[in-house]
Amino acid sequence: xKYTSQMVAKPYFIAAIGLFVGQILFGIIMGLQYVIGxxxxxxxxxxxxxxxxxxxxxxxxxxxxxxxxxxxxxxEAETELHSPILAKLMFWIxxxxxxxxxxxYLLVPYATLAEITMNDLLPTMGREFLEQPTITKIxxxxxxxxxxxxxxxxxxxxxxxxxxxxxxxxxxxxxxxxLFAFYNPDNIVLDKMFWWFVVHLWVEGVWELILGSLLxxxxxxxTGVDREVIEKWLYVIIAMALITGLIGTGHxxxxxxxxxxxxxxxxxxxxxxxxxxxxxxxxxxxMVNKRRREHPNQxxxxxxxxxxxxxxxxxxxxxxxxxxxxxxxYTHGTQITAAHGHMAFYxxxxxxxxxxxxxxxxxxxxxxxxxxAKSQIVEMxxxxxxxxxxxxxxxxxxxxxILQVYLQRMSDNPLPFMVVQDKIELFYWLRxxxxxxxxxxxxxxxxxxxxxxxxxxxxxx
Amino acid sequence: xxxxxxxxxxxxxxxxxxYLANLLIAPxxxxxxxxxxxxxxxxHSSPLARSHLSQTFxxxxxxxxxxxxxxxxxxxxxxxxxxxxxMWVVLYFTIIHSTLVLFGALGLAKAMSxxxxxxxxxxxxxxxxx
Numbered sequence: 001x002k003y004t005s006q007m008v009a010k011p012y013f014i015a016a017i018g019l020f021v022g023q024i025l026f027g028i029i030m031g032l033q034y035v036i037g038x039x040x041x042x043x044x045x046x047x048x049x050x051x052x053x054x055x056x057x058x059x060x061x062x063x064x065x066x067x068x069x070x071x072x073x074x075x076e077a078e079t080e081l082h083s084p085i086l087a088k089l090m091f092w093i094x095x096x097x098x099x100x101x102x103x104x105y106l107l108v109p110y111a112t113l114a115e116i117t118m119n120d121l122l123p124t125m126g127r128e129f130l131e132q133p134t135i136t137k138i139x140x141x142x143x144x145x146x147x148x149x150x151x152x153x154x155x156x157x158x159x160x161x162x163x164x165x166x167x168x169x170x171x172x173x174x175x176x177x178x179l180f181a182f183y184n185p186d187n188i189v190l191d192k193m194f195w196w197f198v199v200h201l202w203v204e205g206v207w208e209l210i211l212g213s214l215l216x217x218x219x220x221x222x223t224g225v226d227r228e229v230i231e232k233w234l235y236v237i238i239a240m241a242l243i244t245g246l247i248g249t250g251h252x253x254x255x256x257x258x259x260x261x262x263x264x265x266x267x268x269x270x271x272x273x274x275x276x277x278x279x280x281x282x283x284x285x286x287m288v289n290k291r292r293r294e295h296p297n298q299x300x301x302x303x304x305x306x307x308x309x310x311x312x313x314x315x316x317x318x319x320x321x322x323x324x325x326x327x328x329x330y331t332h333g334t335q336i337t338a339a340h341g342h343m344a345f346y347x348x349x350x351x352x353x354x355x356x357x358x359x360x361x362x363x364x365x366x367x368x369x370x371x372x373a374k375s376q377i378v379e380m381x382x383x384x385x386x387x388x389x390x391x392x393x394x395x396x397x398x399x400x401x402i403l404q405v406y407l408q409r410m411s412d413n414p415l416p417f418m419v420v421q422d423k424i425e426l427f428y429w430l431r432x433x434x435x436x437x438x439x440x441x442x443x444x445x446x447x448x449x450x451x452x453x454x455x456x457x458x459x460x461x
Numbered sequence: 462x463x464x465x466x467x468x469x470x471x472x473x474x475x476x477x478x479x480y481l482a483n484l485l486i487a488p489x490x491x492x493x494x495x496x497x498x499x500x501x502x503x504x505h506s507s508p509l510a511r512s513h514l515s516q517t518f519x520x521x522x523x524x525x526x527x528x529x530x531x532x533x534x535x536x537x538x539x540x541x542x543x544x545x546x547x548m549w550v551v552l553y554f555t556i557i558h559s560t561l562v563l564f565g566a567l568g569l570a571k572a573m574s575x576x577x578x579x580x581x582x583x584x585x586x587x588x589x590x591x
Binding site (some may be wrong): 321 | 544545547548552555556559562567569570571573576
């Protein structure tokens with residue numbers, strides 16, 4: 001590790017993995033509630049489990065992005081982090097606020113949580129993914145601003161590279177678009193429209209910049225390919241991500257009461273959204289094919305390659321599957337959306353965070369470049385367990401979604417929602433099984449940090 | 462870099478691009494161009510070009526066969542009115558099509574890196590010199 005201040009990344013990575021475990025546990029609980037409706041009721045109602053599952057995902061990915069930035073930026077800028085103390089302070093504030101929010105969801109009825117956190121002063125609660133109490137949202141903004149200040153000052157005083165500038169643009173975008181979470185108009189059409197400014201413009205906009213810069217960083221480090229080559233790819237990828245992703249927001253405006261032209265804008269631009277993900281796949285494999293070194297950390301390379309492939313499948317293919325307006329008319333809000341959401345989040349964001357953790361953790365633990373061979377084998381097992389089970393989760397949800405669309409929305413005699421849910425129960429059981437395998441994969445992943453700790457690392461070829 | 466190797470790489474990239482175009486934006490038309498190029502270049506001096514040509518050409522044929530034959534059989538025996546047949550058709554088409562696209566993406570990356578590559582399972586045998 002070149003700069004001692006990079007060490008602040010470690011607690012962020014550990015917290016990210018811990019919250020990841022929580023997210024998957026609640027996913028398993030919720031998956032079981034799909035088939036055993038009163039499982040853990042009334043202790044953990046379905047709507048609460050869902051809220052915890054999705055909120056934990058967002059929070060742990062944010063921890064991952066922050067940790068990744070604290071690791072990457074000093075190295076790219078060739079200088080120590082502006083303020084490691086601020087980074088540590090923000091870590092504890094974010095962790096305590098995040099944990100308190102999750103406990104609030106679990107221990108207090110949501111309406112009471114809104115009341116005790118004085119939501120009525122500035123009402124922002126009650127919307128999917130943005131369920132956090134207003135006070136938590138304000139905390140997120142403070143943490144984000146302090147984080148941006150720290151990262152921005154480090155870049156300002158150090159070397160400016162394409163990677164750290166693209167990362168900074170992505171992080172600024174992340175903070176700016178979150179501000180729409182505070183805008184909560186009475187008009188429900190406007191409400192939904194600006195709600196997507198947070199949700200869509202995060203995951204199909206600025207987060208892709210963060211993804212691209214992290215992927216480029218890992219590939220530079222593990223392949224030894226010239227920075228100039230990787231930077232050119234990065235430019236084109238982020239340009240395509242923004243061109244398609246920004247106006248592609250229109251695919252969420254099809255049925256919320258916005259003007260009809262969004263049917264065209266949304267369909268055309270979001271149909272092009274797989275392009276940057278396709279390019280990422282070609283980019284990652286091209287760089288690895290042209291590598292000038294055999295990096296001893298093989299799992300990091302595997303996660304980086306996996307990111308390209310799985311992001312293309314999950315975000316690209318499964319997104320395109322239901323993005324055209326005439327198709328989306330039948331599919332919106334079905335299990336097809338859930339299938340897309342699972343694989344896209346895993347492929348694009350979970351895998352890139354795990355890639356950078358895999359790359360950085362050995363150094364953060366005092367090693368030269370990689371974990372022991374035994375640890376690497378275990379980690380690669382976890383890669384395959386999690387990735388293959390996620391493929392099956394996606395396929396089972398897609399199967400359920402197709403049947404749901406047909407039986408509930410297309411047939412001559414459409415069936416009621418709950419009748420259809422009964423008919424697709426088998427798929428929910430299969431999805432639950434795949435989810436358990438995913439959890440096993442995650443446990444194996446965590447075990448890889450503790451296996452072969454005292455053994456030497458493989459040599460670089 | 463010798464001229465024959467450069468042109469071999471460019472041709473290999475062109476073949477992979479046409480293979481992908483056939484799957485993604487210009488079905489049939491891109492394959493027809495690939496077909497013409499196949500007969501023009503099947504004895505090309507560069508093993509790199511020949512390998513990518515044979516992979517893309519034969520996989521396009523086999524891929525089309527896999528997609529249309531199985532989907533056709535499913536509809537033939539299951540009809541158009543069964544939700545389960547539609548489920549299998551959509552799932553099957555999505556899996557096969559995206560697998561073929563991924564093969565093309567990896568093939569394109571190999572072509573750009575001056576490397577021969579055999580598509581997994583369904584790829585034709587690589588020519589000598591690869």
